[in-house]
Amino acid sequence: MISLPFADVTYYEPWWVQIIKAIVIFAVGLQLVPVVLVVERKLLGRFQHRYGPNRVGPFGALQPLADIVKLATKEQFRPRTSIGWLFAIAPVISILTAVAALSLVPFGGVVDIFGTDVGLYGVDVSIGPLYLFAFGAVAFYGIMLGGWSSGSKYSFLGSMRAAAQLISYEVSQGLALVGVVMTAGTLSMSGIVEAQEGMWYVIPQFVGFIIFLTASFAETNRPPFDLVEADAELVGGYNTEYGGGRFASYFFAEYLNVVVVSGIVVTVFFGGWLLPFGIDTPGWLQPFVVLFKMTFFIVFFIWIRATLPRLRYDQLMSFGWKVLLPLATLNALVTAIVVVATD
Amino acid sequence: MAAVFFFIAGLGAIAGAIGVVTTRNPFYAVLALVGHLLSLAALFLLLRAEFVAAAQVVVYAGAVMVLYVFVVAYVGGQADPVRVAGGPALKVGAVVFAALLAIELFIAVLGSGLKALDSEGAPYEAGFGTPGAIGELFLTRFLFPFEAASFLLLIAAVGAVVLARRRGGLVGGDPRDLAPVDVPRPLGTGTMREAVSGQVGTPAELAEPPVTAPAGDERGGW
Numbered sequence: 407m408i409s410l411p412f413a414d415v416t417y418y419e420p421w422w423v424q425i426i427k428a429i430v431i432f433a434v435g436l437q438l439v440p441v442v443l444v445v446e447r448k449l450l451g452r453f454q455h456r457y458g459p460n461r462v463g464p465f466g467a468l469q470p471l472a473d474i475v476k477l478a479t480k481e482q483f484r485p486r487t488s489i490g491w492l493f494a495i496a497p498v499i500s501i502l503t504a505v506a507a508l509s510l511v512p513f514g515g516v517v518d519i520f521g522t523d524v525g526l527y528g529v530d531v532s533i534g535p536l537y538l539f540a541f542g543a544v545a546f547y548g549i550m551l552g553g554w555s556s557g558s559k560y561s562f563l564g565s566m567r568a569a570a571q572l573i574s575y576e577v578s579q580g581l582a583l584v585g586v587v588m589t590a591g592t593l594s595m596s597g598i599v600e601a602q603e604g605m606w607y608v609i610p611q612f613v614g615f616i617i618f619l620t621a622s623f624a625e626t627n628r629p630p631f632d633l634v635e636a637d638a639e640l641v642g643g644y645n646t647e648y649g650g651g652r653f654a655s656y657f658f659a660e661y662l663n664v665v666v667v668s669g670i671v672v673t674v675f676f677g678g679w680l681l682p683f684g685i686d687t688p689g690w691l692q693p694f695v696v697l698f699k700m701t702f703f704i705v706f707f708i709w710i711r712a713t714l715p716r717l718r719y720d721q722l723m724s725f726g727w728k729v730l731l732p733l734a735t736l737n738a739l740v741t742a743i744v745v746v747a748t749d
Numbered sequence: 750m751a752a753v754f755f756f757i758a759g760l761g762a763i764a765g766a767i768g769v770v771t772t773r774n775p776f777y778a779v780l781a782l783v784g785h786l787l788s789l790a791a792l793f794l795l796l797r798a799e800f801v802a803a804a805q806v807v808v809y810a811g812a813v814m815v816l817y818v819f820v821v822a823y824v825g826g827q828a829d830p831v832r833v834a835g836g837p838a839l840k841v842g843a844v845v846f847a848a849l850l851a852i853e854l855f856i857a858v859l860g861s862g863l864k865a866l867d868s869e870g871a872p873y874e875a876g877f878g879t880p881g882a883i884g885e886l887f888l889t890r891f892l893f894p895f896e897a898a899s900f901l902l903l904i905a906a907v908g909a910v911v912l913a914r915r916r917g918g919l920v921g922g923d924p925r926d927l928a929p930v931d932v933p934r935p936l937g938t939g940t941m942r943e944a945v946s947g948q949v950g951t952p953a954e955l956a957e958p959p960v961t962a963p964a965g966d967e968r969g970g971w
Contacts, residue, residue: 532879536803540790543811547783550815554776554822562822569819573812593880 423524428509431528435508439661440470446708453712480650487557488647496555497648497655500548503541504662510538511669512596514679514692526679526693527596534593535583538670539576542625545659546572549627552656553644564643567633567719571624574726575631579621581734585614585741586674599678606677613737615675617730622667624726627660628707630714633722668703672696755795761788779817786810798878 419427444459444467451458459466484493509528516525531537546569553565587593589610590601598607608615624631635643645656672678676699679692687695717725765785772778786809793802876882887895 531799533799533803536800536807536880539811540803540806543807543815544787546811546815547818550818550822551780566819566823569815573815576811 419524420522423522427524427528431509431513432505435505435662435665438665439658440474442661442665442704443470443473445705446711449705449708450712453709474654477650477654482650482652485557485647489555489557492551492555493647494652496548496552497652497659498548499551500545500659501655501662503545503548504659504666507538507541507545507666508662508669510534510595511666511696512599512673512678513696514689515596515600517689517692525596526689530594530596532594534595534598535580535587535670535674536593539580542572542576545663548656548659549644552648556644556647558647560640560642560646561644564635564640564646568627568644571627571631571633571722571726574723575621575624575730578617578726578730578734579625581731581738582614582618582621583674584734584738585611588738588741588745595673596678598674599680602677602680604684606675606680606682608675611675611737611741613733614741615671617734617737618675619671621726621730622671623707623710624722626663626667626707628664629711630716631722632716633719664704664707665700668700668707669696671703672699751795754791758788758791758795761785762792775821776818779814779821782817783810783814786814796878800878800880800883 447469448458448466459469462468462472484490510531512525512527512530514526516523518524529537549568549572550565553561553563553568556562586598586607589607590598592598592601623629627635633639633643635645640646645653648656673696679687679695681687681695762785765781765783765788768781769778769785772781786805790802790805790810793799793805
């Protein structure tokens, strides 16, 4: 038995279970992205009083397939001023970290499948959210190196904005989770879900939820915080010079990040696989409960994109440092006092 | 299995460290340092110190190095390789100090580490390296260093705000709009420009010369 160097797991799974789990979770994540893509385009169309894609397949449902074929068959080229190897590996970093973060989302508790105890999640590490932030930190290099190695002003400006924005909002995002961690008394993601039996943390930790959601919009570079790729100012931001498969990688990573953040919000604030009113969730239903709740937040992301205009850069910074951060600190402080007082 | 990971991470750490000191382009030197820090995090994971590993990545690779990358990408142009600063005395001193450090490390390794090579290593207790265990140590055994370090960081943060305000912050225009106390600043005390270019002077003396591409630089001009 190989002792796992990381993950303080309370039980051991056979290695083949872990490989199957990894493939299943990756496949589900991979399939979610085109669905999110077409849903976003259809919904944006409706929000803007137009049809959205409706030519490819029934109701335009096959549009992502057409997009993928188009991107995959496109010629690869790069600017003369770019730096080849960095230009090539930067999208890989982005996609790698997004997929790695997906493994943290628990789709269910430990269930019995053909006599083997299987946890319906990729990994259940004892450091929980820190794992998420560690990969978020590395994800920054995907955007930064991509923009810098393109050798283009617009890309460079986009990646510089990414640097400032990601640092500023990661702090608030982390502090917003501190309240939940203190209330649950554990950093393990499935432990946080199990601690929500009876009451989802969105009620006692409502302020934390709002802060986390807002900071997550900034961390995923979604409108109204999409200054990193502000089309109107920067052509396309850090990915201006990218095309074909490499652009698709960035695109995929961005949408996968939306899926991951929705999963984290569901896990941390909306009881993960738990059903409301104390209804017992059977094991086979748990992943579908999580996916259903995630759908709600993915649509919420799209809704916000269609509703709010982009912030100005200085507004973004002062909002992050002067509003969100003090609020998150205050939330952590009040939660700590309440936890100690009611203990 | 663990041995394979150990050697991959160890080689990564050494290669990164060598890259930092040998690369002439500051941007690549910073990237090599990032690679070194990530390899160190992997080594921490192998030692079952998952909290330290995550903190290493979040704090060093995610915050400190991001700032380095930010500054180097902005002001350290790539056509601007790092030059060896200082005279011959500094060079000799560097070699002497490096040799002293190497001797010290050898003494430490030979004195304590070699005996442990064949053994199983320190016993692993359940819960070692988890955030809970580390938090408990912080608040019991290492309470004073922990509090001292947090005060130090607080002072540094306040100092950064004061310095930024004194220099007019990010906003252009009259710095007195922002500074609550107008403290006169001696020249050469730490603006980013002084740190990077080594030039010291009033803003008028340091007026920016027009940016021109050096001859033969394909990437120049942006």
